[in-house]
Amino acid sequence: MRHPQTISLIRQEAHQLISTSNPPTKGSSFDIDIDIDSTIFKPTTLPYAMATFYETLRLYPPVPFELKQCSEPTTLPDGTHLPKDAVLVWSTWAINRSYLTWGPDAEEFKPERWLSNGSIISKPASEYPVFNGGPRTCMGKKMAEQVAVQVIATLVLKFDFKATDEQDRVSKNSLTLPMEGGLPCFVRKREQNYSA
DSSP states (O other): OOOHHHHHHHHHHHHHHHHHHSOOOTTOEEETTTSOOGGGOOTTTOHHHHHHHHHHHHHSOSSOOEEEEOSSOEEOTTSOEEOTTOEEEEOHHHHTTOHHHHOTTTTSOOGGGGEETTEEOOOOTTTOGGGOOGGGSOTTHHHHHHHHHHHHHHHHHHEEEEESSOOOOOBOSSSSOOBTTOOOEEEEEOOSEEEO
16 A cells, blocks of 8 residues: 555556456456456466565565574584574564665565566575475465465455555564554455456
């Protein structure tokens, strides 16, 4: 809602995909309630929507900090030795806002940082630990990406959203990162027919 240009770009990307996947006849239009086959919305077919998903999770990771306990002595890639039973705690929220990793605009919402020549950029888990990494990579990562792209594209095509106020939303203190008070907003159904 704070980035209407991002919503506009996702809509353009989705409209373009719909029209190339199912070209309408000359002078016709598609009915957004009927004609959307969201199975065509994939991370590879909607890279800007995918970049928006990644950027949102970068700034607002669902799990803001992690901890693990060593089951045996371990040496980290930087040479740090951890004895058996050592507890390692790190903040995904802080890593994802690091100026060293993300640059001077690390605090800014910028989906374009995930794109190169129109394709999505993959980041290593050491830079972007939202889905963990290595043998502990989230088993649902691919499903989450697929569902997120379908939901994001479908929602921005079908609805307009407007915040009820301009207040900054804050997170609750929790293991996960829910929004305190939720996200009060007005939802309006968009025009059904769009010309191709």
